[in-house]
Amino acid sequence: MSDDRPGxxxxxxxxxxxxxxxxxxxxxxxxxxxxxxxxxxxVIIEAANQQIKWVTFYAFSTENWKRTxxxxxxxMRLFTSKLLGELAFYRTHQIRxxxxxxxxxxxxxxxxxxxxxxxxxxxxxxxTAVIAINYGGRDEIVRSVxxxxxxxxxxxxxxxxxxxxxxQAPPVDMIVRSAGEMRLSNFLLWESAYAEFxxxxxxxxxxxxxxxxxIVGDYAKRVRTYGGLE
Numbered sequence: 001m002s003d004d005r006p007g008x009x010x011x012x013x014x015x016x017x018x019x020x021x022x023x024x025x026x027x028x029x030x031x032x033x034x035x036x037x038x039x040x041x042x043v044i045i046e047a048a049n050q051q052i053k054w055v056t057f058y059a060f061s062t063e064n065w066k067r068t069x070x071x072x073x074x075x076m077r078l079f080t081s082k083l084l085g086e087l088a089f090y091r092t093h094q095i096r097x098x099x100x101x102x103x104x105x106x107x108x109x110x111x112x113x114x115x116x117x118x119x120x121x122x123x124x125x126x127x128t129a130v131i132a133i134n135y136g137g138r139d140e141i142v143r144s145v146x147x148x149x150x151x152x153x154x155x156x157x158x159x160x161x162x163x164x165x166x167x168q169a170p171p172v173d174m175i176v177r178s179a180g181e182m183r184l185s186n187f188l189l190w191e192s193a194y195a196e197f198x199x200x201x202x203x204x205x206x207x208x209x210x211x212x213x214x215i216v217g218d219y220a221k222r223v224r225t226y227g228g229l230e
Contacts, residue, residue: 008219010054011047012172012188012195015040017179017203030074035205037082044095046209048127050216054169055129058187062102062136076110079133084113087120094126100165101135102143130166137189140165144190164190171195174219178204178211196222 015036022032040057047055060075083097090097099114106114114133144163148155161167172191175184176198184192198218200211 008050008052008173008216010056010170010172010174011052011215012056012058012175012192013043014058014175014177014181014185014187015204016177016181018205020179021203021205029071032205033075033078037078039205039207041086041089042208043212044127044129045093046212048093048095049209050212052212052216053127055127056100056132056166056169056172056188057129058132058135058185060101060133060135061186062134062139063186076107080109080113083131084117084120087117090117090121090124094124095121096124096126096128097121098128098130098166099133100130100140101133102139103134105134128169130169132187135165136186137184137192138186141190161190166191174198174215174222176200176215178202178207194224194226196224 018032018036019029020032021035022029025031044055059079064075065072089095097117099118103111103114110133114131141160141164143165144160145155147163148159153159172188172195174196175188175192177183178200180199180201182199188195196219198215200214202211
């Protein structure tokens with residue numbers, strides 16, 4: 001069947017290039033992560049302007065624990081200080097925050113900040129921004145299957161999907177990545193089965209309204225048949 005649904009509803013973003021952005025400027029990698037946060041805010045605002053209702057950001061993967069202790073510690077401090085610290089921004093733009101991933105694998109401090117942020121924004125009626133933290137696509141599928149095993153429910157495509165971290169979200173329409181890299185890196189593996197893909201050269205800290213407008217335009221040109229005929 002051909003796809004006649006309007007526009008891009010759910011966008012997945014792999015944020016890549018913070019370290020390279022910093023290196024080009026002879027700055028520490030931490031500076032790139034801080035600039036990346038500013039880019040994230042610009043992207044959310046423009047996504048909302050473009051009537052995109054859901055954006056899922058790949059913030060910290062299950063593999064990112066392999067990075068230096070200094071960088072991991074900085075990223076965790078950034079989450080704890082900035083996630084809840086942006087409440088005024090969320091309120092102004094009516095942004096609802098959700099989080100996916102193995103949240104129990106995070107420190108109690110990070111878990112507490114996530115819980116408080118989700119609770120504080122639950123009634124916001126604008127765009128939903130999903131933060132994927134300690135997230136891996138394979139890990140998400142394993143956790144879903146383990147929930148089914150524990151509940152003695154039959155394992156089917158539908159039952160796995162209903163036990164994923166973001167089962168209440170609409171399907172991911174398009175997954176994009178910054179910095180010119182062309183791989184999923186364990187992001188939304190189940191959800192990407194019929195997603196469109198886009199890979200863009202600018203490093204993540206340089207992203208803003210222009211990139212989102214380009215993505216929306218690119219998506220509008222795609223024809224999605226989901227295995228059927230046009």
